[in-house]
Amino acid sequence: MRVLKRMALLLGALLLLLIAIIVINTARLSPATLGAPLPAPAIDQAAVQRLAAAIRIPTISTEAGQPPSQVLDAFHAHLAASYPRVHAELRRELVAGHSLLFTWPGTDPNAPALLLAAHQDVVPIEGSSASKWTHPPFAGTVANGFVWGRGTIDDKMSLIAILEAVERMLARGMRPRQTVYLAFGHDEERGGNGARTISSLLKQRGAKVGLALDEGYAVLDNVLAGVNRPVAVVGMAEKGYVSVELTASGAGGHSSMPTPDNAAIKIARAVDRLAADPFPARLQGLTGDMLTSVAPYMDWPMRAAIANRWLTEGLITRQLTANPRTAAALRTTTAPTIIQSGTKDNVLPQSARAVVNHRILPGDTIANVVARDRDVIGDAGVSVRPVPGGHDPSRPARTDAPGFQAVAAAIRATYPHAPIAPGLVLGATDGRFYESLAASTLRFTPMTMRPADLARFHGNDERVSIEDYMRAIGFYERLIGGGR
Ligand SMILES: [Zn+2]
Numbered sequence: 001m002r003v004l005k006r007m008a009l010l011l012g013a014l015l016l017l018l019i020a021i022i023v024i025n026t027a028r029l030s031p032a033t034l035g036a037p038l039p040a041p042a043i044d045q046a047a048v049q050r051l052a053a054a055i056r057i058p059t060i061s062t063e064a065g066q067p068p069s070q071v072l073d074a075f076h077a078h079l080a081a082s083y084p085r086v087h088a089e090l091r092r093e094l095v096a097g098h099s100l101l102f103t104w105p106g107t108d109p110n111a112p113a114l115l116l117a118a119h120q121d122v123v124p125i126e127g128s129s130a131s132k133w134t135h136p137p138f139a140g141t142v143a144n145g146f147v148w149g150r151g152t153i154d155d156k157m158s159l160i161a162i163l164e165a166v167e168r169m170l171a172r173g174m175r176p177r178q179t180v181y182l183a184f185g186h187d188e189e190r191g192g193n194g195a196r197t198i199s200s201l202l203k204q205r206g207a208k209v210g211l212a213l214d215e216g217y218a219v220l221d222n223v224l225a226g227v228n229r230p231v232a233v234v235g236m237a238e239k240g241y242v243s244v245e246l247t248a249s250g251a252g253g254h255s256s257m258p259t260p261d262n263a264a265i266k267i268a269r270a271v272d273r274l275a276a277d278p279f280p281a282r283l284q285g286l287t288g289d290m291l292t293s294v295a296p297y298m299d300w301p302m303r304a305a306i307a308n309r310w311l312t313e314g315l316i317t318r319q320l321t322a323n324p325r326t327a328a329a330l331r332t333t334t335a336p337t338i339i340q341s342g343t344k345d346n347v348l349p350q351s352a353r354a355v356v357n358h359r360i361l362p363g364d365t366i367a368n369v370v371a372r373d374r375d376v377i378g379d380a381g382v383s384v385r386p387v388p389g390g391h392d393p394s395r396p397a398r399t400d401a402p403g404f405q406a407v408a409a410a411i412r413a414t415y416p417h418a419p420i421a422p423g424l425v426l427g428a429t430d431g432r433f434y435e436s437l438a439a440s441t442l443r444f445t446p447m448t449m450r451p452a453d454l455a456r457f458h459g460n461d462e463r464v465s466i467e468d469y470m471r472a473i474g475f476y477e478r479l480i481g482g483g484r
Helices: 004-028 047-056 069-080 083-089 152-171 193-204 263-276 286-297 300-307 310-321 368-376 402-414 430-434 451-456 466-481
Strands: 091-095 099-104 114-117 145-146 182-187 207-220 231-238 240-251 333-343 349-358 380-386 418-425 437-451 464-465
Touching: 004 300, 047 069, 047 145, 047 152, 047 466, 069 083, 083 152, 083 464, 083 466, 091 193, 099 193, 114 152, 114 193, 114 430, 114 466, 152 182, 152 207, 152 437, 152 464, 152 466, 182 193, 182 430, 193 430, 207 368, 207 402, 207 418, 231 286, 231 402, 231 430, 240 263, 240 368, 263 349, 263 368, 263 380, 286 300, 286 310, 286 418, 300 310, 349 368, 349 418, 368 380, 402 418, 402 437, 402 466, 430 437, 437 451, 437 464, 437 466, 464 466
Parallel strands: 114 182, 114 207, 207 437, 231 418
Antiparallel strands: 091 099, 099 182, 145 464, 207 231, 231 437, 240 349, 240 380, 333 349
């Protein structure tokens, strides 16, 4: 009896200790002091019209090529007519054909420069989907408090808001302390040669860039499950990209006497093995950091689970990997996209080919992804090689660097009610070309994204609220002016 009692006491004490650890860890994730949302900003109707007019110029990049020269020329003419001070007082250069680089020299030559990036091109309208739009995609309609059209989210609102901010500052006779570069690529949607060229040009000139800010995340409202307020998510890195080509050959012959030496079978087996064996999910890194940052704004069971990852890591990882959208934030993804083999139904194929697209998590590299694919396939008869043109993932930016602090200050001044969280951008942006140039490369578009907006991005009914656009102009003014 006495032993049992002692056991019960010991178990009770352990349980209390466990509860204490969970409670203390949970309490340590306390919310930051946040402000009230700012009142709706005054609306500048002329600025709204300048954005609408930019939407009406169809700067469409397709698989076949960049936007036509005369369309880009018309876009440039619209910018020149709309922002006379920018064009008179900043140095303007055409780079790689139609990319634009503006240079606004700062008063302090030693201050690291600020580079604001945005892209001029937009994605096409798919097939007959134009008829599904509430307002035609290139009409630049202003209605119900929104500017509608292709490019309003991705990425002309940013481009135009940056120019509005600089034009306003020039009108007030302001000059920034640090040099400001405006870097507007013309072909982001098909590889970003413009941004790559701007980056190497600035490197050649020995430019010292402290912060490069490009598109990426935004203020996410009701997008992060369980988080009870809008969160300003700042992309600290983007995933890498590689397509892997698998090829196999076989003896061929008549299909009436099939042999196992069939190229199609080898490739099908290889693809199946890759699909069945995904890369391990990792909760450490940027996605884990994002969870820690938003946990104080979640209900207590979720908060306690995130605060006590030593206990719940497996559970959280299983939950997040069950959903393809969140799974992509935790692992290097594997997506077979092309399989080709055979020319006739009664001929055994002598060759077969597949392409598997991977989006690479920071921590992995093209080299180790290809090596793992080879391992998982485990068939010397299948050759595995990376398709040229891929890129390794970013080295994540740091939250304690001045670049992040500057963006965070501008976010707090613009969206005082929104906590700030770091995040990993899953797609590719022009931002990656500035990583070797800038001390910090961050990815944040000053606009609010609600769940329905996620489908508008590269989809139908793309639009931006006029209120968001007005706030974005203020955001860029604060970022350039350093809060002054
Ligand atoms: Zn974009």
